Each structure stands twice: as structure tokens, then as C-alpha cells.
Amino acid sequence: MNVLVIGNGGREHALAWKLAQSPRADKVFVAPGNAGTELEPNLYNINIAVNDLDSLVEFAKSNAIELTVVGPEAPLVQGVVDCFQENGLRCFGPSQACAQLEGSKAFSKDFFARYHIPTADYRVFSEIDTASNYIRQQALPVVVKASGLAAGKGVVIAETHQQAIDAAAGMLSGKAFGEAGQKIVVEEFLQGEEASFFVIADGDTAIPLATSQDHKTRDEGDVGPNTGGMGAYSPAPVISPQIHARILAEVIEPTLAGMREQGTPYTGFLYAGLMIAEDGTLKLLEYNCRMGDPETQPIMMRLQSDLLEILDAAVDQRLHQQAELSWDQRTALGVVMVAGGYPGSYDQGDEITGLPEPSEDGCKVFHAGTQIQGGNIVTAGGRVLCATALGDNISQSRDRAYRQVETIQWNNAYCRRDIGHRAINR
Ligand code: AMP
Ligand code: GLY
Numbered sequence: 001m002n003v004l005v006i007g008n009g010g011r012e013h014a015l016a017w018k019l020a021q022s023p024r025a026d027k028v029f030v031a032p033g034n035a036g037t038e039l040e041p042n043l044y045n046i047n048i049a050v051n052d053l054d055s056l057v058e059f060a061k062s063n064a065i066e067l068t069v070v071g072p073e074a075p076l077v078q079g080v081v082d083c084f085q086e087n088g089l090r091c092f093g094p095s096q097a098c099a100q101l102e103g104s105k106a107f108s109k110d111f112f113a114r115y116h117i118p119t120a121d122y123r124v125f126s127e128i129d130t131a132s133n134y135i136r137q138q139a140l141p142v143v144v145k146a147s148g149l150a151a152g153k154g155v156v157i158a159e160t161h162q163q164a165i166d167a168a169a170g171m172l173s174g175k176a177f178g179e180a181g182q183k184i185v186v187e188e189f190l191q192g193e194e195a196s197f198f199v200i201a202d203g204d205t206a207i208p209l210a211t212s213q214d215h216k217t218r219d220e221g222d223v224g225p226n227t228g229g230m231g232a233y234s235p236a237p238v239i240s241p242q243i244h245a246r247i248l249a250e251v252i253e254p255t256l257a258g259m260r261e262q263g264t265p266y267t268g269f270l271y272a273g274l275m276i277a278e279d280g281t282l283k284l285l286e287y288n289c290r291m292g293d294p295e296t297q298p299i300m301m302r303l304q305s306d307l308l309e310i311l312d313a314a315v316d317q318r319l320h321q322q323a324e325l326s327w328d329q330r331t332a333l334g335v336v337m338v339a340g341g342y343p344g345s346y347d348q349g350d351e352i353t354g355l356p357e358p359s360e361d362g363c364k365v366f367h368a369g370t371q372i373q374g375g376n377i378v379t380a381g382g383r384v385l386c387a388t389a390l391g392d393n394i395s396q397s398r399d400r401a402y403r404q405v406e407t408i409q410w411n412n413a414y415c416r417r418d419i420g421h422r423a424i425n426r
Contacts, residue, residue, distance in 0.1 A: 002064050003028045003308065006050050006080065007071025008037075010336070010368035010386040011293035014300040015069060015307070016043050017366075022308035029063065031056060035377045036367025036385075050075045053083045060089050067092060067312055070268075073290050077103035077149060081268070092311045094268035094289045098259060101266075102289040106147040106183045112284060115258035117251055119284045120275075122187035131168045134186055136161050141189045146171045148180025152216075152228050153343070157189060190285070192277035193422065195236045196295050197247050199272075200310060203265030205319035206252050207310065210302055210327050211236040211244070212295040213422070218343065220418045227343045228383055231419030233333040233394060234298040237426045238276055247274065251284050267314060297366045297386045298332035330362070333397040334388035335405055335419045339369070340412030342382035347412060350379045354407040362390035365404055379410055394423045 003025055005016040013036045020028040020042045030037040033045035048055045050072055060068055068084055070076055070093035077099045084091035093099075100107040112119040120143070125131035135142060144167040146154030154177055158164035164186070171181030195213050199206040214232035218224035239247070251272055259266040271288035291299075300307075304326040313322050339346035348369075355365060355377065366388060369381015387404040391397030398420045405415060 001066035002026050004056070004060055004065045004068040005030045005071060006056065006068065006075060008032050008034050008050070009071060009293050010366040010383065011291050011296040012071040013037050013366040013368070014297045015071060015291070016040070018300045018303060018307045019069065022306045024306070024308050029059075029065070031059065034367045034380070035370035035372045036365075038372055051078060053078065053080055056080065057083060057087050057089065060084065061087065066090060067308070067315065069093070069311060071290065073099065073102050073149060073288060076268075076289050090315050092268060092315050094266055094270075095264060097264040098266045098268065099289040101270075101287040103149055104147050104183075105145050105185045105286065108287055109185055109187075111258060115254045117254050117284055118282060120187040120190050122185050124183055124185055125168070126172065126183050128169050128172050131172065131184060131186060132165045135164045135168065138186070138188070143187045143189050144168050144171070145185045145187065146177045146181040147183035147185060148177065150177045150180045152226060153177075154180060155226065190275040190277070190283055192275045192281070193238045194285070195238050195274050195276060196232075196292050197239070197252075197272040197274055198291060198295070198299070199252055199270050200314055200319070201256060201266050201268060201270050202314040202317045202319040203260065203267050204256070204317065206248070206256055206270070207319055207322060207325060208244070208248065208252075209325065210234045210299050211239040212292070212299055213238065214292060214295050215416060215419055218416070220416050225343055227338070229292065229294045229336060230338070230416045231333070231335045232292070232295040232298055233331060233397070233420050233423060234295070234302055235331065237423050243276060243280070243282065246282055247272065250282060255287070293368070294334050294336050294386045297334040297388045301332040301362070301364060301388055301390055302328040302330070304328055328390060330390040330392055331394045331397045332388060332390050333394065333401050333420050334366070334386040335401045335415050336368075336383050337385045337387065337405060337408060337413055337415045338383050339379050339381070340414045342414070346382055348379050348381070349373065350410040350412065352377045352379060352384070352408065352410045354409050356404050356407055363400055363404055364388050365408070384410075384413070394420050398424070
């Protein structure tokens with residue numbers, strides 16, 4: 001069958017690369033894709049933006065696309081799945097109503113409370129006066145979040161009450177994030193270790209993917225500004241078999257049941273961002289309605305089952321018939337290379353040299369912000385590449401991933417040198 005993947009990041013490169021390995025895949029198109037998907041022998045880029053829903057539907061109709069897989073949150077929140085379905089097209093992802101779990105933190109926090117899903121204590125505000133009064137009574141640090149989509153930048157962990165009030169005022173005035181800040185969530189700061197937990201859901205059944213952890217901050221030692229993710233690995237040692245079972249029972253299952261009860265059963269990837277405290281307390285920080293980036297890259301390296309088969313079954317609500325997924329028992333680790341300055345301003349259009357030949361088994365450089373210009377591969381975004389490798393243990397996969405990084409160059413390239421340190425220290 002012909003498949004369409006919507007997106008242009010490292011996540012979409014990894015998903016499309018994996019989908020194309022299915023014996024059932026004919027052509028796999030990526031809209032709009034990047035230099036990495038352009039250069040894959042069995043992937044085809046098409047120049048349509050992720051938010052141009054009419055053109056995407058038109059393309060799917062005229063190219064006999066039997067399955068569309070959506071990568072990023074923005075088109076999901078915009079309603080791409082509903083739009084495809086209204087046109088009789090099969091599209092894997094949450095409906096617009098379901099995508100609110102990511103698109104509105106006010107919605108999702110109230111949902112967690114209603115269905116007793118463990119999460120940080122919180123209140124939702126749309127007025128600065130009531131928000132300020134509440135903030136002054138909270139212990140420090142206190143967390144202030146824009147309710148809407150803010151590209152991962154809408155969270156402030158404030159060390160003082162004044163800092164929290166200033167952040168709240170910036171959001172509520174519309175100055176900081178426009179409409180996304182018209183409602184804010186003020187919540188308790190949680191201590192512990194974060195992990196990412198993904199499932200593939202079809203409304204009723206959820207199949208968990210391998211566990212993973214990412215490094216969200218820009219600099220070594222997990223400090224500096226928050227980014228979309230500087231590196232990730234799978235599995236996540238913090239998720240013991242016992243915690244795994246609790247995540248399914250305390251978080252995932254009540255969520256699917258709640259969404260069904262609301263009349264909007266959840267189909268798609270579902271990404272739980274969790275905080276696991278030393279004493280085993282488990283809390284849900286947030287949901288995303290998509291796969292994580294860069295977690296997808298190491299996870300796809302380990303997936304041995306046929307991804308196309310599974311997503312196809314999910315669209316038809318046949319997941320209960322699927323066997324458990326099978327995984328490479330090795331560890332996978334990905335190091336993200338970014339343009340210097342990211343997540344602030346950075347240059348684009350710099351030529352990238354030294355990309356390794358795609359030969360060595362278990363090593364793969366996924367592209368994110370890249371494009372082809374005049375026959376050269378150049379940078380075209382903040383997060384540029386994700387050098388990923390399998391290894392017998394976390395140290396070996398790290399060494400193999402960094403070996404790929406060593407040969408790659410462009411003006412002002414940057415990466416963290418300590419990806420995986422938490423897992424290695426265990
Ligand atoms: P979110 O977009 O809600 O996942 O927040 C982005 C990041 O901010 C998370 O990955 C955490 O590192 C941090 N964060 C968010 N909420 C909290 C919280 N209540 N306590 C501690 N850290 C948090
Ligand atoms: N890895 C963080 C994210 O995808 O949001």
C-alpha cells in the first residue's frame with residue numbers, strides 16, 4: 001500500500017524509514033520531509049506543508065494513499081485526522097477532540113482530575129489577579145504553564161513568587177505566547193526522574209512501545225534552557241517492570257476509559273511524560289498526542305515488528321488481535337546535533353559535511369532540520385541531525401553514536417557530550 005507521513009523532523013524520518021521496511025509498503029511519501037528522507041532510496045518527499053490540510057487530502061486522494069501517519073502536534077490539534085476521515089481517507093492519529101490532551105493543558109489537567117490520574121496539584125487561571133493571589137500561597141519553586149501549544153517553551157519553573165507572577169502576567173497578556181497563554185496552569189513542582197512512555201492506541205486497546213528517556217535541557221549536566229530534546233535512549237532503566245505495570249494501570253488505562261466515556265475514543269500515538277520520584281511516587285506531567293522527538297529515533301532502531309501492520313490495525317480497531325511488539329534487546333541511543341544558538345536564534349543554510357555512509361549495522365543518522373540546496377546538504381532548522389546507534393549496553397551504544405558525530409561538521413554545530421549519563425551512572 002502507499003503511505004503518507006506528515007512532518008519534516010527526525011521523528012518523521014525515523015517513522016517513514018521504519019514504515020518503508022514493511023513488506024506491505026509500496027511507496028512511502030513524506031510531506032514535506034527533509035534531506036534525509038529525500039536521500040532514502042525508498043522514500044519520496046512531496047512539497048506540501050504540514051498545515052496545508054486541503055493539499056494533503058488532495059495528494060492522498062490522487063495518489064491512492066491507504067494510510068497516513070501524522071508526526072507533529074500542530075496538524076493534529078488543527079484537525080487533520082477529522083479532515084482526512086471526512087474525505088474517506090484512513091489516517092492514524094488522534095482526532096481534534098482527542099488532541100486537546102496536548103493542545104490544552106487546562107483541558108488535560110481537568111481530565112486527569114476527573115479520572116483520578118495522578119498528576120501535580122494545580123489550578124487553572126485566566127485573570128492575573130486571582131493567579132497572583134494563588135501563586136503567593138504556593139511553595140517554591142512553582143511551575144507556570146501556558147495552556148495552549150507553545151513549541152515546548154511554555155513552561156516556567158519559577159524560583160521566586162515574583163518570577164512566577166511575571167511569567168503568568170506575560171502569558172495572560174498574550175505577549176509571551178499569544179492565544180496559547182490566555183489560560184495558564186499553575187502547578188506544584190515535582191521532584192524525581194522523568195521518563196517518556198508511548199503507546200499505540202485504537203480507542204480500546206493500547207500497545208506500549210519500548211521505554212525511553214530524553215534530555216530536554218541544552219547543556220551538559222541537564223542545565224540550560226529547555227529544548228525540544230538533545231538526545232534520547234531506549235530502554236529507560238528507571239522504568240522497572242513494576243513501574244511499567246503501574247503506568248499502564250494508573251495512567252494509560254484510565255485515560256483510554258475516560259476518553260471513551262466522553263465519546264471521543266483515543267486513537268493514535270499517546271505520549272505520557274512522567275515523573276518518577278525516588279520513593280516510587282508516579283505522576284503524569286503531561287500528555288502529548290504524538291511520538292516524542294528524539295525518543296522515536298532510538299525506539300525505531302529497536303523495533304523489530306512491522307510498524308505498518310500495527311498502525312494499519314490500529315486505524316481499523318484491530319489492535320486486540322495484534323501480538324506484543326518485538327524489540328531488539330540491545331540499547332539504542334541518539335545524540336542530537338543542533339545549530340549553535342538553538343533554542344535561541346541560529347543560522348541556517350550551512351553546508352553539512354562528513355555524514356557517514358549508511359552502511360554500518362545498527363548505526364543511523366536521522367535528519368531533522370536539513371534540506372538539499374544546489375546539490376549540498378545544508379542546515380534548515382535548530383535541531384539538525386540525530387546520530388543514533390544500537391549497542392550491547394548503554395555505554396557501547398553511546399560510544400557508537402558519538403563515533404558518527406565526530407565525522408560530521410558544519411559551521412557552529414553543537415551537541416551535548418553526556419547523553420545517557422543518568423542511565424550509565426545507574
Ligand atoms: P511539559 O511541557 O508540561 O512537559 O513541561 C516541560 C518540562 O518542564 C518537563 O519535561 C519537565 O522537565 C518540566 N516540568 C513541567 N512540569 C513540571 C512540574 N510540575 N514539576 C517539575 N518539572 C516540571
Ligand atoms: N522529546 C520531547 C518531545 O517530543 O516533546
